[in-house]
Amino acid sequence: WLAANQQTIYIVILMIFVGIEVIGRVPSVLHTPLMSGANAIHGVVVVGAIIVMGQADPDNIFALLLGFVAVVLGTLNVVGGFMVTDRMLEMFKGKRQKK
Amino acid sequence: MDSLLIIVYIISSVSFIIGLKMLAHPETARQGNWVAAGGMGLAILGTIFLYQNEQGAFLHNKVWIFAGLLVGGAIGTVSAKKVQMTAMPEMVSLFNGMGGACAALISIAEFNHFASTDFTFQIHEAYQNADSIDEATLVLPVRMGIMVTVLIGLIIGSVSFAGSIIAWGKLNGKIPDKVFKGQHIVNLVILGLIVVLGATLLYNIYAQFVVSSGDIGTLSAVNLFNKIRIRLPLSVFVLFYIILLLALAYGVMFVLPIGGADMPVVISLLNSFTGVAAACGGFLYENNAMMTGGILVGAAGTLLTIMMCKAMNRSLKNVLIGAFGGSTVAAASGA
Numbered sequence: 001w002l003a004a005n006q007q008t009i010y011i012v013i014l015m016i017f018v019g020i021e022v023i024g025r026v027p028s029v030l031h032t033p034l035m036s037g038a039n040a041i042h043g044v045v046v047v048g049a050i051i052v053m054g055q056a057d058p059d060n061i062f063a064l065l066l067g068f069v070a071v072v073l074g075t076l077n078v079v080g081g082f083m084v085t086d087r088m089l090e091m092f093k094g095k096r097q098k099k
Numbered sequence: 100m101d102s103l104l105i106i107v108y109i110i111s112s113v114s115f116i117i118g119l120k121m122l123a124h125p126e127t128a129r130q131g132n133w134v135a136a137g138g139m140g141l142a143i144l145g146t147i148f149l150y151q152n153e154q155g156a157f158l159h160n161k162v163w164i165f166a167g168l169l170v171g172g173a174i175g176t177v178s179a180k181k182v183q184m185t186a187m188p189e190m191v192s193l194f195n196g197m198g199g200a201c202a203a204l205i206s207i208a209e210f211n212h213f214a215s216t217d218f219t220f221q222i223h224e225a226y227q228n229a230d231s232i233d234e235a236t237l238v239l240p241v242r243m244g245i246m247v248t249v250l251i252g253l254i255i256g257s258v259s260f261a262g263s264i265i266a267w268g269k270l271n272g273k274i275p276d277k278v279f280k281g282q283h284i285v286n287l288v289i290l291g292l293i294v295v296l297g298a299t300l301l302y303n304i305y306a307q308f309v310v311s312s313g314d315i316g317t318l319s320a321v322n323l324f325n326k327i328r329i330r331l332p333l334s335v336f337v338l339f340y341i342i343l344l345l346a347l348a349y350g351v352m353f354v355l356p357i358g359g360a361d362m363p364v365v366i367s368l369l370n371s372f373t374g375v376a377a378a379c380g381g382f383l384y385e386n387n388a389m390m391t392g393g394i395l396v397g398a399a400g401t402l403l404t405i406m407m408c409k410a411m412n413r414s415l416k417n418v419l420i421g422a423f424g425g426s427t428v429a430a431a432s433g434a
Contacts, residue, residue: 053158
């Protein structure tokens with residue numbers, strides 16, 4: 001099992017370090033926008049929903065419906081997530097210039 | 100996999116990392132958000148048009164996929180534009196919950212797909228040319244790793260979904276803080292039940308494909324079919340959905356006692372949960388964009404949660420378990 005999944009294990013470990021490193025010294029004012037941005041990025045789960053949907057048997061209404069709802073929710077996460085983050089940061093810019 | 104899609108996924112993974120890095124600095128934050136968004140768009144389009152399964156078939160049901168993207172995109176755009184500035188955190192929580200629900204639905208779909216697979220056919224394919232079957236070569240038609248991934252995706256996704264909805268309700272004042280005696284014990288019991296039932300489910304599936312050793316040896320492939328129970332029993336389905344319900348209940352119980360002021364920390368924690376659930380989807384489909392994006396958010400989100408706690412001069416433990424002591428303080432300050 002270890003031999004077969006070696007690469008995956010490496011990816012997991014390296015990505016954990018990248019994730020920690022990348023946001024290492026974020027100023028506390030950016031906490032909420034960063035959380036929102038990260039929230040949008042895990043919306044990548046919609047890719048899985050698209051794969052489920054695209055492989056569902058066209059006669060299987062249950063599978064189609066399940067996949068459809070998953071795609072809708074995943075897209076909501078992605079689109080809403082990035083837009084809300086942008087609005088937050090937009091508000092930010094104004095505040096900083098006033099200072 | 101098509102090499103163009105591999106390149107697309109590499110670009111999106113890198114854009115997630117760069118986007119997150121830029122988001123952590125005030126000057127570049129806004130562009131960083133769009134860098135990540137661009138990578139996401141690329142990953143989505145690439146998946147729709149370039150993804151091929153192991154048999155080399157492209158995705159079908161494209162009309163459904165685009166309809167889903169349109170509906171989700173429209174609702175997401177409108178709600179993100181309309182939301183009040185002060186209501187931003189609860190909106191993030193709601194979107195986070197949608198991501199968790201998406202991960203859980205993927206697990207449900209994969210489980211049902213697996214459960215309706217014709218195992219007779221698979222075993223037949225594998226052994227049709229064998230005169231006799233050696234026990235050592237008898238392969239389980241289901242890789243246990245995949246079932247474990249499906250279960251973990253289901254559990255974490257559901258907890259994240261239910262928890263985020265409660266956090267959303269708390270932030271907009273619809274759901275009050277609820278603390279009762281022994282809440283932590285109830286939570287622990289639910290968590291324990293989830294683990295035990297999950298293990299039982301895995302064992303039940305595994306047991307369907309185990310032939311008692313005396314039966315094998317000289318049996319022909321045809322006779323083997325009669326020895327293996329091909330159809331999964333109803334109990335497996337029931338167990339799966341009980342686990343789903345328990346995970347949802349855990350998500351509710353986990354967030355319910357935590358005070359409203361601590362909600363941003365909780366949302367950040369649930370955010371990293373959803374990241375892990377997305378990564379489970381990545382393992383399932385051996386999809387590196389999902390894997391890297393999910394783990395990245397899982398790790399960054401956990402660190403961010405801890406930093407948010409520090410900024411409020413609290414420890415994470417304090418926020419999560421401090422509901423007892425915290426409730427009286429909150430009540431006093433609220434009055």
